[in-house]
Amino acid sequence: MFKKTITHFILACVCCYSFSQTALATPAQPASVQELIRLSNAEQLVKEAVKNYAPYFQKHSEQVIKDYTGHQTLTEQDQVAAQKISKIFVNTVEVFLQQAKPIEIIQNIYTKQLSEEEVQAYIRFLKSPEGQSINKKMPIILQQTVQQINQATEKLTQDKKFQQQMTQQIADVLKPLPKKAPSK
Structure with missing residues (x-):
């Protein structure tokens, strides 16, 4: 009986704590999320990500030419x-990103996933030295x-055993x- 009472008490405390955390969390405010995105340099990070793929696009383009010629x-x-x-690849990715609107996506995710308190804590952190x-x-x-992932991927894809397994x-x-019938 005593064990059952303690178990119920602990369960009730956990439920109350969970409810209080949910109830006390204020939805993230759009202005706060925008400040967080500005402070985190999200736009710059997106641009850097595209720029970081330029060497990969160049290598891929060279391989396309080698295969073709x-x-x-x-x-x-x-x-x-x-x-x-390579420039076509970069431009295409940039167009895709413009259409995808990654900053809006990030803003929506932050708004849905973070409370106002969490956003403010992150802002305080980003403002700290x-x-x-x-x-x-x-x-x-x-x-x-990106470079290390590309190197590891390139090394793996050039491995003959890996290629044979994939094939x-x-x-x-x-x-x-x-099979498609051979054309006459």
């Missing part, structure tokens, strides 16, 4: 074409992250499907 070493004309294709220091380092952290897995999936 059969050249192992790019000629001057090939290099110009690869740069143009430590927050400003970390915030200034974020583009570098993101750039290095076999894809072949296994395609095997039961009807």
Whole structure:
């Protein structure tokens, strides 16, 4: 009986605590979220992310040219074409981002996921010397992250065993499907 009473008491305390946390949380205010986005340099981080993919786009463009021309070493004309294709990739991503409106997306996510109290705490942090220091380092952290992920991905995709496994897995999936009749 005593054990049951304590269990009910603990359960009631947990429920009350959870309810009080939910009830006390004020919805994030649009002006506060906008200040948070401004202080976190979200727009700059999005632009940096696109810029960080430029080397990847260049390498991919060069590979497209090599596959198309059969050249192992790019000629001057090939290099110009690869740069143009790379620019097309970058421009396409920029257009997609403009249409996707990432800042609005971030704003909506912050508004839904964070309370006003959490937004204010984050703003205080970003205004602190430590927050400003970390915030200034974020583009570098993101750039290095992208570079290292790209290097690891490139290394993996160039691995012959990995390529064979992927090819076999894809072949296994395609095997039961009807093949297109050869064109005459």
